[in-house]
Amino acid sequence: MSSLSRLRGLFTSNPSFKSKTNILKSTSTNKKPLPEEVDFQNVVNKFKESSESHEFRKKRSIYETTVRRLAKAQKYSMIEEILESQKKYKDMSCEGFVIRLIYLYGISGLVDHAQKLFDEMPQFDCERTVKSFNTLLSAYAYAKNFDKVVEFFREMPSKISIQANEVSYNIVIHAFCEMGSLDLAMSMVDEMEKNGIGPTFVTFGTLLDAFYKNSRYMDGEKIWALMESKNVEPSVRCYSSRLRGMVSDSRISEAVELIDEMRQKGLKPDVFIFNTLIKGFCDDGNMQEAKHWYDELKKHDCSPDKITYMTIVPFLCKEGDLDMAMELCKEAINRRSLADVAVLKCVTDGLHKEGKTEKASELLKLGKSKKYQIDNI
């Protein structure tokens, strides 16, 4: 077995690893170690050993999976051990490789290490372009150190003669939005244009999301119009933000019209779009439309996800359609898309109330077979 597949095996052994809410007690038949019992040092050693291979070092995803897992377990010194050990390879002169390491320090919250790596790049004969600059900006944004994002953005380019680009601006705009400085964020669009950088669909998508989220619906519509006037084509994500804005502004029929508009443009509504509509109709108590959009979701080869089930199943229970609630709950379990056992519990509670104890235990059995923690139901 190659070292790569050995590592993969280590990481795919426990499916309940994927989500915090899904880390549930295993049954006695499960001999595999629990997440907290994983021998992380062994993982680190294997990783370092595998890193000797140039082929292994090309695999971006295994680096990310490993680091995310260690970060979740708060094994920060091990992350450091893995990432620092990469410095001995000649790949360090490739900006792409270093970007990956900066990014990994960023998602681990080790932003000082990310900064240090960026500072060290010249020592590795590695050219620093706007891309590594942006990666470091993102690392500060990820750590919610927004002041530093702005400071770094304002000061660094002149120091190391890097030109900020649209991506840099998008990161800073996002940071301003997160700080609640929406107008400042908006003013950055003018600054971009002054510097000859055209705002993109990501720029507008970021702004739209922030304005709608903060209930500034009118301003949101103005931004949409501005985007159109600049002939920037909105992405599905842009539509998703606007649709969410309309739904929370109780303009759900306008939101529905947006679906046709998207389709006319050849854009495919995705699960975020459908979930928003389903949620909107559930909140309105409109079971027929909620079901309709659940059907639409499936009709357009789009898969329901945890959010979908979490939204619609409790709603169906509340409205008394326990047959469909149970059907969807089974589906969620089988697809491993049950985000919370509370969803299952509301179905079994409903079934018990109707005296359908047999169906309730059938559902519980299914949940147990998929190793969901249901002892407390």
Added chain:
DNA sequence: CTAGGGTTAG
């Protein structure tokens, strides 16, 4: 080997 925006929750 390379940087940026989105849903749920009592």
